[in-house]
Amino acid sequence: MTQPNHTHVAILGSGAAGLTAAIYASRARLEPVVFHGHQPGGQLTITTDVENFPGFEHGIMGPELMQVMTRQAERFGTRMVQAYVSRVELESSPKVLHLDDGSTWTADTVIVGTGASARLLGLESESHLMGYGVSACATCDGFFFTDKKIVVVGGGDSAMEEATFLAKFASEVTIIHRRDSFRASQIMQERALNHPKIKVVWNKEVTEVLGDREAGVTAVRLRDTVTSEVSDFPTEGLFLAIGHVPNTGFLGDTLEKDESGYLVVEPGTTRTRIPGVFAAGDVADKKYRQAITAAGTGCMAALDAEHWLTEHGLTD
Numbered sequence: 564m565t566q567p568n569h570t571h572v573a574i575l576g577s578g579a580a581g582l583t584a585a586i587y588a589s590r591a592r593l594e595p596v597v598f599h600g601h602q603p604g605g606q607l608t609i610t611t612d613v614e615n616f617p618g619f620e621h622g623i624m625g626p627e628l629m630q631v632m633t634r635q636a637e638r639f640g641t642r643m644v645q646a647y648v649s650r651v652e653l654e655s656s657p658k659v660l661h662l663d664d665g666s667t668w669t670a671d672t673v674i675v676g677t678g679a680s681a682r683l684l685g686l687e688s689e690s691h692l693m694g695y696g697v698s699a700c701a702t703c704d705g706f707f708f709t710d711k712k713i714v715v716v717g718g719g720d721s722a723m724e725e726a727t728f729l730a731k732f733a734s735e736v737t738i739i740h741r742r743d744s745f746r747a748s749q750i751m752q753e754r755a756l757n758h759p760k761i762k763v764v765w766n767k768e769v770t771e772v773l774g775d776r777e778a779g780v781t782a783v784r785l786r787d788t789v790t791s792e793v794s795d796f797p798t799e800g801l802f803l804a805i806g807h808v809p810n811t812g813f814l815g816d817t818l819e820k821d822e823s824g825y826l827v828v829e830p831g832t833t834r835t836r837i838p839g840v841f842a843a844g845d846v847a848d849k850k851y852r853q854a855i856t857a858a859g860t861g862c863m864a865a866l867d868a869e870h871w872l873t874e875h876g877l878t879d
């Protein structure tokens with residue numbers, strides 16, 4: 564039996580990585596504790612159909628997939644704790660986690676699976692109008708734009724997916740992209756480009772969001788990336804789909820990060836530079852960023868943690 568507020572395996576984050584780590588660690592009788600924020604389930608809870616997670620021939624809704632994974636982890640003894648980890652002491656033994664509710668936990672091993680959050684353009688007008696016509700979550704806010712003209716910024720799979728989803732509500736969706744070709748996969752591009760309500764504006768970047776909190780968004784100011792010409796494009800909503808940034812702020816400088824802020828692990832493992840600390844999922848994956856790869860590295864992290872505990876004689 565472990566002490567109160569102590570666990571063999573602390574798992575930070577409850578997305579595909581964290582929950583898969585929890586399923587493996589709890590089946591290994593390690594009684595893991597998953598710390599999750601106010602919106603458990605990670606990025607899949609703000610998507611709609613997940614068509615590429617193996618095992619679901621007809622797809623599954625993202626939130627449902629995460630609920631099932633949570634129940635699967637709990638069935639084997641995983642404990643879910645709702646609180647953000649605000650500060651960590653990872654070099655001590657045991658490791659110490661300070662939570663935002665004022666409590667403290669200790670852990671023999673820590674698996675960081677805190678994922679990534681939507682990247683923003685970084686404009687003052689964008690943050691001022693966030694929630695007043697600007698959104699980074701089509702699934703959350705699409706309904707509010709029924710019969711409205713909106714724009715989606717980005718050229719990756721997310722932009723295609725969000726534009727196609729938003730076209731169910733909006734009267735017209737314009738994808739604004741800073742180059743003259745998309746990086747999105749062929750099938751996602753075709754779905755968007757063949758949609759009668761979706762148009763594309765190439766070679767333009769958004770330099771300002773026009774409007775106010777009363778009227779909402781009225782236009783976006785665009786700069787042509789080839790000619791530098793500036794123009795205003797009337798719209799009633801702006802959706803951002805320009806990628807993600809890893810959630811590592813609470814770690815301070817404790818773990819090694821690459822130039823984009825992703826956690827660095829020893830190749831072929833989930834080991835970070837601190838013994839007993841592992842990283843899994845999007846927080847350490849700049850390249851693949853898929854639910855299935857997050858689940859895969861979550862499994863690896865649980866196995867790496869189990870081996871580490873055995874090596875150090877820390878299992879019951």
Ligand code: NAP
Pocket residue numbers: 615683684716717718719720721722724741742745746768804805806807850851852853
């Ligand atoms: P992404 O592939 O990194 O694409 C980000 C897009 O935003 C790029 O087109 C990029 O332009 C643009 N961009 C980045 N910063 C910008 C800025 N400051 N201003 C304007 N444009 C900017 O990100 P993602 O689309 O979120 O996809 C991430 C990963 O998830 C990918 O591996 C993707 O395949 C996967 N994904 C899969 C699905 C699916 O299969 N159902 C759905 C969503 C995402 P440039 O092209 O010029 O760099």
